[in-house]
Amino acid sequence: MKNDVLLRMENISKSFPGVRALNNVSFELKGGTTHALMGENGAGKSTLMKCLFGVYEKDSGEIYLDGEAVEFKNSKDALNHGVAMVHQELNQALKLTVAENMWLGRFPRYVESLPFLNTREMIRKTKEVLLSLGIDTDPEMKMERMSVSERQMIEIAKAVSYNAKVIVFDEPTSSLNGEEAEKLFAIIEKLKTDGCGIIYISHKMEEILRISDEVTVMRDGVHIATRDAKSITTDEIIRLMVGRELTERYPERKRNIGKPLLEARGISAEYSHLSDVSFTLHRGEILGISGLDGAGRTELLENIFGTATRKSGELFLDGKKIRNDNPRESIKNGFAFVTEERRSAGIFGILGIRENTVISSLSSFLRGPLLSKRLMNEKTKEYIKRLNIKTPSEETKIRSLSGGNQQKVIFARWLLTEPTVLLLDEPTRGIDVGAKYEIYQLIGELAERGCGVILVSSEMPELLGLCDRIMVMSGGRLAGTVEPSASQEEIMSLAAKYV
């Protein structure tokens, strides 16, 4: 069984309007091995997996499972064929029990044709699966009472209960601590010895090199290389991922750090674990914030901008005390906030680019009591040109643009408010490399002009390449501040300080 090809994806292509997301990508997974799939955000990893699971319909290409051509209609269909995915964001019915989640949609019944559930049988089978994986959890426990890591284990157990031969892990350790990750690796090891093939998507080099047998790197929707994990180094992977030397990825800028601009003292949140964060942001400075998921980075920005409720703490802008109790006040004070969730808290999908651009500075387009469409069109066109936004017209619905162009529209929206403090939460997530570079340039320009920028990012190289200082958060607190010359290890250890 081992080393036989279990899953083969051949010449998969997929295009979206304006973007070639996958271009003739091939991928092979052997039984009893772990195959890491790597690439920057937007490289096409998740698109490839979505084509595998039938979430997207591929334009061309073939998928073979155990040598047989397959085409899954949806993830349920894939699961029934023994191909499972453990998602980054778990999709579980939290109000139900472990056992109910595991057998959802195929509850054991006394008689197959009658709708009466055999609860005892369900619990017995759940125990059996959990035991086989060495997971010690009560099958009747409600999911909402369990930690993320435990819930992830249940998701894996569910895959096993379907006799899954191929299991895809999408950033499984992003919200796990060290100990929990070890547990996960042990289970993956066990699945491998049982003959399963594992596709492992992660950004974390160390764990990739440790647990995988093969590494495939993708970039810009193209398969770049597949190598033996034993013989490849971190540097080589990065080089393959980026396609050029790391130093070229960030634009040069004049560093011109001025007087203190924003001072935060003891910021604590009412409804999250964010507690007692103090820092000073200077004019012309790009201040990075690093940390694991759930470290409180987004919460900090939300508290500064007034979209979340502050429990205590003070803000000073140019030495003057400000409140920033709500976004309107913050915008008046010269703040801008590019949110992490572009789709749910950034764009107005159904509205045009013009409406998306002018919404935060509408009053500047008033001529008397009425809005001037001509002025709005002019400004929008100006920014389409200036930020190189690729769109047929200023009236195009923003949801039809690519992620990078959508993000540029959001930047245009904020630039129109003439901000002095920019709060950027993962501004380059899910954006192709070219647009990323343009956004870096823009951030650099704004800093050169004397704005203060706070940049939250999960991409370490981005922080190290762009920022003047990096604050590391951990467990809702400030764990330390480092220079951009710091090593990734140094930052990682700070990030784990209060976990």
Added chain:
Amino acid sequence: MEENKSYREKIAGAFHGMGNNVKDKFKEFNSLSRDDKRKKIVDTLLNNAMFIMIILAVIVIAIMKPRFLSTASVINIISLTAARLPIALGIAGAIVLTGTDISAGRAVGLTACITAAFLQSAGYSSKIFPGLDPLPIPVVILAVVLVGAAIGFVNGFFVAKFKLHPFIVTLSTQLIIYGLILLFLQIGSNGGQTLSGLDGKYLDFIAGPLFKVGGIAIPKYVLYSVILTAVMWVIWNKTTFGKNMFAVGSNEEAANVSGVNVFLTVIGVFVLAGIMYAITGFIEGARIGSAASYTGLNYESDAIAACVIGGVSFVGGTGKIGGIVIGVLLLQIIFVGLNFLSVDQNLLYIIKGLIILLACAIDMRKYLARK
């Protein structure tokens, strides 16, 4: 002179743009494969199914009953459209916010009753306020507008403050308003009776002839309806409030982050809607010649149907004033047409229901994620 020139250029530009647009679309269409072409045609037909059906209906009815297209009949349709337009313009705002407003009909009823009560003619024998002479018309208008605004404020406040779904809020307020109507009609010795015997000046102000076409009068309220439509168009398209409304309807979270005052926007939309219902009520009293507890009943369902037919989607963030006008007009054409065909009144409800269902289904088609 300068202005004149720029205006002409503008128009030329607009036509030029339109020409290009059509040409581009045609070119795009020609570049498609045969299958895609067929799909595109089917899509276009389906997306405009309501219009196509209604045009067909008009043709069929006009052939069967040529009188359907007589001057009198056309003016009748226009008048009915004008009477139902303000309420639809109000409800449309709530739909743009992904909400709805089922208190609209009762709000019309209450304001119609208040209007009638204060404008009963001096000599009428069974008045609700026996000693009271008719109040000046502007005073009554102001009063009902305030009442409508208050209803809208209550609706909007509960939606904005407690994040309740507008359906629940307006379901409740609709009951409360009905109770108020019944209590109001009990005042004095009225005993719940219909309020009639309305003042001549008021009747003339609303239903008097604006001008005549072929000997048939167009009532004055058609003009008021046109004015209201223009005002609403300006509010929707030319004010910050309008832009904010569409932003909140499209993505409330993003609107908040972008500095839109979501709370005030939501309240504003409902207050504006309340004012529209009040004006509908004010017109309705004179149009019908009386007001009673059942005045305005179910008006909201016609208004919502008209909005959906006119492209104001429950998905939120989309809708045009022009679409609403067409929606109301088309619905009235159907109702009048069915009357011409002497379709059973009871059957009419079934047909209305089917039209709303069909319109919503066709509308949703556009927003379903397609793989």
